[in-house]
Amino acid sequence: xxxxxxxxALLIAxxxxxxxxxxxxxxxxxxVRDTLSLQGVQPLxxxxxDVVVVVFSSTDCPIANxxxxxxxxxxRDLEARGGRLFLVHxxxxxxxxxxxxxATQYGLTMPVLIDNExxxxxxxxxxxxxxxxxxxxAERDLWxxxxxGRINDLYVALGRRRAAATSHDLRRAIDAxxxxxxxxxEPVAAVGCWIEGL
Amino acid sequence: MTLASLLALAAALTxxxxxxxxxxxxPLTATHCGGCHVDxxxxxFPLISYDDVARRSAFVLALVDSGRMPPWLPDESxxxxxxxxxxxxxxxxxxxxxxxxxxxxxxxxxxxxxDDVSWMKIPATVLTMSEAWPVPSExxxxxxxxxxxxxxxxxxxxxxxxxxxxxxRAVHGVTFLADxxxxxxDFDALTAGPGYDSMGDVGATPSGALGAIGPGLPRFSLPMGxxxxxxxxxxxxxxxxxxxxxxxxxxxxxxxxxxxxxxRPTLVLPLSLLDFEIDVPPGxxxxxxxxxxxxxxxxxxxxxxxxxxxxxxxxxxxxxDAPTAHxxxxxxxxxxxxxxWDTHFRRPYIFxxxxxxxxxTVIGARWTLDNxxxxxxxxxxxxxxxxxxxxxxxxxxxxxxxxxxxxxxxAPVLERFLLASVRARFARRGKAREALPQPxxxxxxxxxxxxxxxxxHAPDR
Numbered sequence: 001x002x003x004x005x006x007x008x009a010l011l012i013a014x015x016x017x018x019x020x021x022x023x024x025x026x027x028x029x030x031x032v033r034d035t036l037s038l039q040g041v042q043p044l045x046x047x048x049x050d051v052v053v054v055v056f057s058s059t060d061c062p063i064a065n066x067x068x069x070x071x072x073x074x075x076r077d078l079e080a081r082g083g084r085l086f087l088v089h090x091x092x093x094x095x096x097x098x099x100x101x102x103a104t105q106y107g108l109t110m111p112v113l114i115d116n117e118x119x120x121x122x123x124x125x126x127x128x129x130x131x132x133x134x135x136x137x138a139e140r141d142l143w144x145x146x147x148x149g150r151i152n153d154l155y156v157a158l159g160r161r162r163a164a165a166t167s168h169d170l171r172r173a174i175d176a177x178x179x180x181x182x183x184x185x186e187p188v189a190a191v192g193c194w195i196e197g198l
Numbered sequence: 199m200t201l202a203s204l205l206a207l208a209a210a211l212t213x214x215x216x217x218x219x220x221x222x223x224x225p226l227t228a229t230h231c232g233g234c235h236v237d238x239x240x241x242x243f244p245l246i247s248y249d250d251v252a253r254r255s256a257f258v259l260a261l262v263d264s265g266r267m268p269p270w271l272p273d274e275s276x277x278x279x280x281x282x283x284x285x286x287x288x289x290x291x292x293x294x295x296x297x298x299x300x301x302x303x304x305x306x307x308x309x310x311x312x313d314d315v316s317w318m319k320i321p322a323t324v325l326t327m328s329e330a331w332p333v334p335s336e337x338x339x340x341x342x343x344x345x346x347x348x349x350x351x352x353x354x355x356x357x358x359x360x361x362x363x364x365x366x367r368a369v370h371g372v373t374f375l376a377d378x379x380x381x382x383x384d385f386d387a388l389t390a391g392p393g394y395d396s397m398g399d400v401g402a403t404p405s406g407a408l409g410a411i412g413p414g415l416p417r418f419s420l421p422m423g424x425x426x427x428x429x430x431x432x433x434x435x436x437x438x439x440x441x442x443x444x445x446x447x448x449x450x451x452x453x454x455x456x457x458x459x460x461x462r463p464t465l466v467l468p469l470s471l472l473d474f475e476i477d478v479p480p481g482x483x484x485x486x487x488x489x490x491x492x493x494x495x496x497x498x499x500x501x502x503x504x505x506x507x508x509x510x511x512x513x514x515x516x517x518x519d520a521p522t523a524h525x526x527x528x529x530x531x532x533x534x535x536x537x538x539w540d541t542h543f544r545r546p547y548i549f550x551x552x553x554x555x556x557x558x559t560v561i562g563a564r565w566t567l568d569n570x571x572x573x574x575x576x577x578x579x580x581x582x583x584x585x586x587x588x589x590x591x592x593x594x595x596x597x598x599x600x601x602x603x604x605x606x607x608x609a610p611v612l613e614r615f616l617l618a619s620v621r622a623r624f625a626r627r628g629k630a631r632e633a634l635p636q637p638x639x640x641x642x643x644x645x646x647x648x649x650x651x652x653x654x655h656a657p658d659r
Contacts, residue, residue, distance in 0.1 A: 062242040062367070065444040069336050093253060106444060156574045158266055159542050161441070163338035163508075163577040163590035194257035 032088060032113040032120050033096065041113055043086040043120070050137040051083035051177045053170070055151070056090045056115075056126040059102040061193035064130040066161075067151050068106040071130070074151075074170060075110035081178055088113045090121040090129060090195045121195055124148070131190035134173045136180070147173030149187040157191055217296045218304020219248050226292065227251055230268045230283055233416055240366050240416060252301045259297055262290055269414050269543040275532035276515070278550035283414045323354065323455040325434055329392045333368055335446030338577075338590035339541075343405075343437045344393035345386040346453055348376075354428040355463050358419040358456035359409040361436065365449050370439040371544055373503070373598075374408035374418075374453065375400055378429030397588060398437025402620040405437040406503045406598040407468035412545025419456070421552065424500060424602060425463035428455065441542075464602045466500055467612060470620050471515075471563040472596035478509065480581035483570040487595050489623070490562030494615040495608035498552035499561075500600040502534055503545075507593045508575040509584050510539045511568040515597060520558035530562070541575070554604060565595040 034041045043054055055071055057064040075085040087110050089099055094114055103112045115121055124133045125148060134147040152165035169188065176183045217223070227245050235245035244250045251258060261267035268283035285293075296302070325346040333340055348354065361372045377383070377400045386394060398405030408426050409418035420426070428434070434453045473487040504513045515534040534547060555561065569581050577591045578584075584593045603612045 060243045062443065066336075066442065068444040158261065159269070159540065160575055161542065162575075166579045194254075194260065196254055196256055 032115045034111060034113055041111070043084075043088070043111075043113065044135065044143055047137060049082075051078070051146075051174065052135045052137075052143075053078060053083065053085040053174060054120065054124060054126075054133045054135070055085065055087050055170075056121055056124075056129050056131045056133075056195065057087050058089055058091055058129040058193055058195075059094065059098060061129045063155050063158075063192040065106065067130050067154065068108060070151065070154075070165075072106075072108055072110070074174070075108075077171075078174055079110075083174065083178065085110045086113055087111070088115050088120055090115045090118055090126060092116055092118065092197050118195065118197055122198060126195060127198065128190050128192040128194055130192050132170045132173070134170070134177050136177045146177040147183050147187060149173075150190040153188070155191040217292055217299060218302050219252075219296070220304045220306050222292055223251065223296050224248070226285075226289055230285060230289075234414060238366055240369060240413065242367065248303055255297045255301060259293060262293060269540075269545075271536045271538065271540060271543055272547060273535050273537055275535040276549075277533065277553050279534075280548040280550050281415060322358075322360070322457070323348065323350075325453040325455070327392060327450050327452070330364075330448030330450045331392050333365065333440045333446055333449045334442050335444055336442050338442075339370060340440045340442065341397070341437065341588065342393050342395055342440070342449075343382075343398040343435060344451065345377075345382045346434045346436070347383070348428060348432045348434060348455075350428060350430055350432060352430055354432075354455065355425040355458040355465075356408070356428055356455045357422070357425050357458045357463070358417060358454075359411070359426075360417040360454035360456070361411055361438075361451055362454060363438075363449060363451040365440070365443075365445075365447065368440045368443050368445070368449065369451075370441040370542070371410065371412035372439070372451075373398055373406040373410040373437045375403055375405050375435040375437075376408045376426065376428040376432045377403070377435050378432045380433070382435045383433050398435045400435055402617050402624070404468055404470045404472075404596065404598050404620070405435065406505075406546075408434070409600075410503045410546045410598075413543045415545045417454075418546060419548075420466060420500060420600070421548070423460055423463055424466050424552075425458035425460075427465050439544075464606070465609065466600045466602050467609075467616055469561070469599040469601050469616055470596060470623065471561070471599065472623055473565065474586055474623065476567075476584065476586040476593050476595070478567050478569040478584040478593070480578075480583055481570050483511075483568040483572065485567040485569065486564060487567065488562060488564040489597075490560055491615075491619055493555055493557055493559045493561060495611050496555065496557050496604040497601040497612065498554050498604055499533065499549065500552050500602060501546055501548035502600070503547075503598040504534070504536060504539075504563075505544060505597065506539055506541065506565050506595045508541050508577050508590070509567045509569050509573065509593050510541075510565050510595060511573065512537050512566045513539050513595075513597075514564045515599075516562055516564070517553075517555055518560040518562070520556050520560075533561075552602070561599070563597045567593065 032041055043052060078085050087108060096114060099112055099114055126133065130151055132151055133145060135143045136146050138144040149169055151170045153162065153167040154165040155161050172185060173183050231245040234241035235243060237244050262285055270282060270284035272279065325348060327344060327346065331342055359374050363369055375398055382400050411418050436453055471489040473489050476487060478485045502515055506513060513536040514532060516530040516532050518530045533553060569576065569584050571581055586592060586594060588594060603609050
């Protein structure tokens, strides 16, 4: 399920908000723990043509949990189109058993990883959960950040929730990444629970 | 730097250094956060232990500093309220200082403060659902009404009401009613499964007549000496609002009815204020709805449950004192004002002291609706015409006031008035404004002087 090819991106640059930009140099080599196998995993080990979505999450963030069914659908859709989605719990104190139980409870079938050291969160510039980063494997073994921001607009602000999402930003960003083009909308910062300890 | 300023600086530094978890922060979070942020509670994560709070301190501080948490919507226009969750500026500073100082634990107190469980000592009547209903994992807020038999041969006098469920984090709020007519039971029998997917009002009695719970108020309690009457052979009708959490699944609940501690409590009745004439074009940001009644006798107002949907921006409850021969032009005074309404935090408010109002006082409510794209809570993008209805994209405004006659002899008069007032409101539904029954607050003839609230003008409708 998890590709372990080792194409490390080494371009020195900082991932800025969300327009197409190179990923931070340590993103590709960032290792996080897989909830089920407990093995170290590098989600950004990849190969030419890959589109990878990293969604930072937390098991007890109500906004991340409210969006869990939609993330599962996005994962399945993306997988059918050849891409990969990783759910990464960015928390220093989360253990694998809690993470695995949460994945079972919410019916999540994507790879669920734990970023205890917040390495991946830092290198991809995530600050809240849920926050999505869409990356495309660019030329010369480099990852490009196509999008970083909210999943959709279900939550307008903390505690301000729409009846239904009207703007599906992550899905649009995935379409752009798969089509090898930049996003054609202004990214909006994710609303959610702060990642503590950054 | 003068000696005085040096001393002040030293005092400030000492004060900041002295702020500890055990002495300052734990009592603060226990009072203002722990009621909901507890394992099995309605809020997302516990904020009980040092680790709970310390590991989320940046997020907690940001939410507290912005006023987002603890949730508290009213401003200070009206009389003082009970259970005020809002932190004072000084408390916020205390929290900031504690975080800045490295979140010290400090020495443990010799004896932990006992939890306030005094209300649990008197056994409650617990009504348990035998069959669950499904709540969705996603989608808009969901509403479901369940009907539970009490099995009481005699009237019960109830001072507090609670709701316990297997999905506490999905429950957004519950409003209660005691039905002695059998209407709710019969209505429930018409559909399969427990309860029904419509509102919990029964006839002229509004849901909430028996109290309500919501964010920040997990248990509804009348002041000592006051009670609701649950008539013999009653059914408790609970209108349960749930918020999809991503999980969904079968929902089971229990209604807890706490008895009055006094044998002859003052009985509390519901007064409804509502406006059915809702038709707000898209783009309009100041559409006013209102309702008002002239009181038939002197009453005390115990508390109020404001209700409105996402298009509503602000809510006001006010009183216009009865005119007297020598009185100045009457002015309306706020009993409650919510300048920035948020459906998510809908809950009842109880006055610190019951508010006495004379006979012939006009009591009125005003809801201001914002159906523009600038309203971030607007459920429709782009905005759509908003009409009366129970769904997330509809609007429904009402207010239940819990009142008691100041003179017990006026109870029959008040009861008849409350029943007639709701019937009149239902009767006027859909009719032209010219056909409105009297009294209304802003009528043109023999009306009380035009009320003014600060610089606000009388509602125009």
